Amino acid sequence: xxxxxQYHLIDDYLSGELQGTALDKFKIDLxxxxxxxxxxxxxxxxxxxxxxxxxxxxxAILKKEQHSTFKAISxxxxxxxxxxxxxxxxxxxATYFYLSKQQPNVNSTFVADNQTxxxxxxxxxxxxxxxxxxxxxxxxxxxxxxxxxIGLSVQxxxxxxxxxxxxxxxxxxxxxxxxxxxxxxxxxxxVIERDELIGTRLFSLQxxxxxxxxxxxxxxxxxxxxxxxxxxxxxxxxxxxxxxxTASQAEIDIPQGSKINVxxxxxxxxxxxxxxxxxxxxxxxxxQNKVLIFKELDNRIYLxxxxxxxxxxxxxxxxxxxxxxxxxxxxILND
Amino acid sequence: xxxIGSLNDQAILERIKQGDESVLVLVYNxxxxxxxxxxxxxxxxxxxxxxxxQDTIIAVWKNANKPAFLLQSKLSTYILAIAKNLxxxxxxxxxxxxxxxxxxxxxxxxxTQKNNLDDGIIAEMVNEMDExxxxxxxxxxxxxxxxxxxxxxxxFANADTVKSKKYQCFKKLQASVLAxxxxxxxx
Numbered sequence: 001x002x003x004x005x006q007y008h009l010i011d012d013y014l015s016g017e018l019q020g021t022a023l024d025k026f027k028i029d030l031x032x033x034x035x036x037x038x039x040x041x042x043x044x045x046x047x048x049x050x051x052x053x054x055x056x057x058x059x060a061i062l063k064k065e066q067h068s069t070f071k072a073i074s075x076x077x078x079x080x081x082x083x084x085x086x087x088x089x090x091x092x093x094a095t096y097f098y099l100s101k102q103q104p105n106v107n108s109t110f111v112a113d114n115q116t117x118x119x120x121x122x123x124x125x126x127x128x129x130x131x132x133x134x135x136x137x138x139x140x141x142x143x144x145x146x147x148x149x150i151g152l153s154v155q156x157x158x159x160x161x162x163x164x165x166x167x168x169x170x171x172x173x174x175x176x177x178x179x180x181x182x183x184x185x186x187x188x189x190x191v192i193e194r195d196e197l198i199g200t201r202l203f204s205l206q207x208x209x210x211x212x213x214x215x216x217x218x219x220x221x222x223x224x225x226x227x228x229x230x231x232x233x234x235x236x237x238x239x240x241x242x243x244x245x246t247a248s249q250a251e252i253d254i255p256q257g258s259k260i261n262v263x264x265x266x267x268x269x270x271x272x273x274x275x276x277x278x279x280x281x282x283x284x285x286x287x288q289n290k291v292l293i294f295k296e297l298d299n300r301i302y303l304x305x306x307x308x309x310x311x312x313x314x315x316x317x318x319x320x321x322x323x324x325x326x327x328x329x330x331x332i333l334n335d
Numbered sequence: 336x337x338x339i340g341s342l343n344d345q346a347i348l349e350r351i352k353q354g355d356e357s358v359l360v361l362v363y364n365x366x367x368x369x370x371x372x373x374x375x376x377x378x379x380x381x382x383x384x385x386x387x388x389q390d391t392i393i394a395v396w397k398n399a400n401k402p403a404f405l406l407q408s409k410l411s412t413y414i415l416a417i418a419k420n421l422x423x424x425x426x427x428x429x430x431x432x433x434x435x436x437x438x439x440x441x442x443x444x445x446x447t448q449k450n451n452l453d454d455g456i457i458a459e460m461v462n463e464m465d466e467x468x469x470x471x472x473x474x475x476x477x478x479x480x481x482x483x484x485x486x487x488x489x490x491f492a493n494a495d496t497v498k499s500k501k502y503q504c505f506k507k508l509q510a511s512v513l514a515x516x517x518x519x520x521x522x
Contacts, residue, residue: 004502046509047476049457053469054477058396059389061356062363 006036010043196266199288205260208297208332260301264288273320276301276312284318295333302333309333344410351399354478354488363392366411370418379422387425391418400479460512468504475501 012018013026030036261280264287272285286292286305293304294312301312302324309324324330342350342361350358370391371384379387394417398404406413461469471489474480482494482501491497 003506004499007502007505008498042509042512043505046457046461046505046512049461050472051477053458053461054473055393057473058356058359058393062359062389062392063385 006039007043010040013040014044014047193268195268195284198264198266200261200263201288203260203262203292203294205258205301206293206295207258208295208335260294262292262294271318273318274303274312275316275318276314277316278314281312297332304333344406347410348399348404348406351396354474354480359392359396362395362410362414363388366391366414369411369415373415373418374422377422378426383422383425387418387421390421394421397477397479402479402481456515457512460508460515463511464504464508468500468507471497471501472504472508 009018009022009026013023018026030040263280263282265282265284267284270285274284275282281294281301281303290305295302295304295309303310303312303321309330310321311324313319313322324333342358347358347362367384367388370388371381374384374387375381391414395410395414399406408416464472467489471485474485474488475482480488482497486492486494486497489497491500
């Protein structure tokens with residue numbers, strides 16, 4: 001009983017609840033009693049340990065919860081990453097299947113947005129041609145369409161970047177031309193055709209200068225006097241000047257020899273005309289069996305064909321035949 | 336289980352007074368960033384944040400259970416104030432520690448070793464106590480619960496019974512500590 005009383009007294013002293021005379025009395029006792037001092041020290045140490053134990057217990061709870069929280073956060077973040085990866089994979093697979101279904105069909109008129117520019121261009125040309133030649137569709141399936149039949153002008157037809165890309169089915173005729181390497185096969189589906197060289201011939205050049213020179217020699221003296229602004233009577237020299245004005249101003253170099261090299265070409269778009277680079281004449285749309293006569297007059301070349309005369313002017317690109325209309329010049333040429 | 340977001344400061348304090356340990360975790364998690372930012376901005380690092388935070392929450396727990404405790408500000412402000420005091424105390428301790436010469440440090444280490452031995456014996460005995468005694472003494476000395484509250488919590492008849500039981504538990508612990516201490520001293 002005495003011990004219990006002392007225990008509670010020490011307890012009150014250590015907790016600060018002991019006050020007044022009771023505290024003073026206890027302090028005097030504490031000063032004079034070693035046993036009491038030891039008891040206070042021991043009780044204080046035990047109380048501290050009890051407090052420390054409880055504190056450690058609570059900290060353990062906090063630590064435990066803290067770890068489980070971090071673990072939960074970690075698991076949550078891992079799940080998020082896994083979900084993101086899974087979603088990406090599903091998206092990729094879905095995109096793959098969608099695109100594989102939307103693969104361009106060559107025979108189909110449908111052009112998907114994601115098709116290549118090459119395919120789009122091809123479809124564009126095909127659709128354009130389909131509109132223009134709806135009534136002559138059967139011709140396009142057998143061979144190259146003539147430019148005049150598909151409603152293209154010669155100028156349009158010369159735009160080879162657009163028109164030369166023509167799809168030709170594998171007919172027997174096509175195979176032959178493929179072997180002759182006239183047709184360049186870029187891939188299994190796209191065929192690009194070029195102009196076709198049919199043959200080459202050497203023509204003699206009929207020079208009319210000698211005949212005219214002899215005729216005009218005597219006129220040279222009178223030319224200056226006769227060729228007045230008011231003169232209504234034209235001389236042959238005046239006629240020549242007139243023709244020169246209507247013709248191209250480009251300088252023309254006629255081959256010195258009396259022969260001229262002529263190549264017969266078949267145009268992909270059935271273009272009818274010529275190219276004359278100064279050394280040879282490339283004729284388009286002129287059959288080889290036609291009778292051609294090349295004439296030279298005053299350093300210029302003329303082509304006689306089917307009782308008509310055409311100018312052959314030096315040029316670097318395709319040029320249509322231009323018929324001679326001047327009657328005086330025609331008379332000279334016909335002579 | 337309630338989230339702390341749904342509890343106001345008074346409700347949290349009430350739950351602390353009721354001895355609800357789960358609310359400590361909620362308070363800890365909610366104010367962790369606040370305390371961490373303060374420590375990191377004031378010469379601290381991540382290794383001390385947890386310790387300071389735990390000590391802060393323990394202090395809140397102990398203070399909230401005192402009968403005279405009255406929260407006069409927001410709980411977050413109060414928690415940050417405790418954390419600041421603890422951290423500045425720790426910084427002061429560290430700066431003082433640097434001034435101690437090697438001799439003193441050696442003597443202190445020897446004393447600490449002796450004290451740790453004694454403390455270790457006592458701590459071991461506390462752990463070996465039966466659960467009721469352990470709880471009773473913890474509630475009284477650490478949590479500061481009144482004998483009446485302890486009677487309610489541990490299903491004792493009344494406050495006098497708690498007082499009597501407390502003495503018995505303490506004497507039992509003291510006897511075991513003394514027995515162990517003498518034995519260790521003899522060795």
